Amino acid sequence: MNHPVDLGKGAESDTPPPGALSEDARRQSETARAALTALRGEVAKTVVGQDSVVTGLVIALLCRGHVLLEGVPGTAKTLLIKTLSRALDLDFKRVQFTPDLMPGDVTGSLIYDNRTSEFEFREGPVFTNLLLADEINRTPPKTQASLLEAMEERQVSVEGSARALPDPFVVCATQNPIEYEGTYPLPEAQLDRFLVKLTVPVPTRDEEIAMLQRHAAGFDPRDLSEVQPVAGAAELAAGRAAVRAVHLDQLVAAYVVDLCRATRQSPSLQLGVSPRGATALLATSRAWAWLSGRDYVTPDDVKALARPTLRHRVQLRPEAELEGATADGVLEGILSHVPAPR
Ligand SMILES: Nc1ncnc2c1ncn2[C@@H]1O[C@H](COP(=O)(O)OP(=O)(O)O)[C@@H](O)[C@H]1O
Ligand SMILES: [Mg+2]
Numbered sequence: 001m002n003h004p005v006d007l008g009k010g011a012e013s014d015t016p017p018p019g020a021l022s023e024d025a026r027r028q029s030e031t032a033r034a035a036l037t038a039l040r041g042e043v044a045k046t047v048v049g050q051d052s053v054v055t056g057l058v059i060a061l062l063c064r065g066h067v068l069l070e071g072v073p074g075t076a077k078t079l080l081i082k083t084l085s086r087a088l089d090l091d092f093k094r095v096q097f098t099p100d101l102m103p104g105d106v107t108g109s110l111i112y113d114n115r116t117s118e119f120e121f122r123e124g125p126v127f128t129n130l131l132l133a134d135e136i137n138r139t140p141p142k143t144q145a146s147l148l149e150a151m152e153e154r155q156v157s158v159e160g161s162a163r164a165l166p167d168p169f170v171v172c173a174t175q176n177p178i179e180y181e182g183t184y185p186l187p188e189a190q191l192d193r194f195l196v197k198l199t200v201p202v203p204t205r206d207e208e209i210a211m212l213q214r215h216a217a218g219f220d221p222r223d224l225s226e227v228q229p230v231a232g233a234a235e236l237a238a239g240r241a242a243v244r245a246v247h248l249d250q251l252v253a254a255y256v257v258d259l260c261r262a263t264r265q266s267p268s269l270q271l272g273v274s275p276r277g278a279t280a281l282l283a284t285s286r287a288w289a290w291l292s293g294r295d296y297v298t299p300d301d302v303k304a305l306a307r308p309t310l311r312h313r314v315q316l317r318p319e320a321e322l323e324g325a326t327a328d329g330v331l332e333g334i335l336s337h338v339p340a341p342r
Pocket of ligand 2: 074077078079134
């Protein structure tokens, strides 16, 4: 049942499916996969553990998607993104979202130049590859909207002219799960624009001990000179091309849809996953299939990516929330009930 079926053409046609890779592209795909897999080891030079967060970030980069990072302060979110950008040889910027941050502080603004008597555009921090948007909930909606617009359109409009953002451009926005007072939660329609929501756990006891030992041995989180670029924009582009060629069986596509439909019918949810969410789950599952060394998506790929891709796209009913339900819990129930193709 898992044999790849090309959805565009009849499966019985002799010509290779349009997504099939040439010998050359196959080699590039292998090289890119090896480089992106080596990232894990490079990031591990500074960050202990957090493997699934690193994988989630690589998947987001492959899908050109943005990331919500949820975790309490001090769990190495900043260190992780900084290390990753260095290991990928990508430009990195960080913005602390404060209550008084203005849209222009994010996107850039026109500055009057006295010498030329002209206005000149000074690029804001969104003009980067990896943007760490720290504590996005602390800034009022108008500034959030300027970032979300840049995320969606991959450009910034100033006085009617559009300026393209670099490629790749991926935003990692952090949220503190326990701090809701005096914050501005992102509206549901905006949450849908993040490809995945990754939760950054507190390290295990052993991981925390390993971290302390590194610090005792002289590790300085401000000095990342040991981290080498092991992949870059070229590998990401090759990876992206290879992901586009990953086959999707019609039954697996139906499984993605059935999972999303089940969220719309769940009595615990007042808002289910949108069709946009279904496309997101397909994209992340495909990227994960490729990273795992396959050229077809399995139901297990879909299961593995369902929680990170869907958890921020559903909304609990207040009653369910009061009873202690969580988005992950509801999704887990749905995953165990919706029959998967074999
Ligand atoms: N898993 C970890 N591995 C290595 N260092 C860690 C880890 N978790 C926390 N730390 C240490 O805690 C510091 C704070 O991390 P930081 O990246 O500023 O956290 P956050 O951005 O999540 O608030 C790091 O610089 C590092 O020294
Ligand atoms: Mg931080």
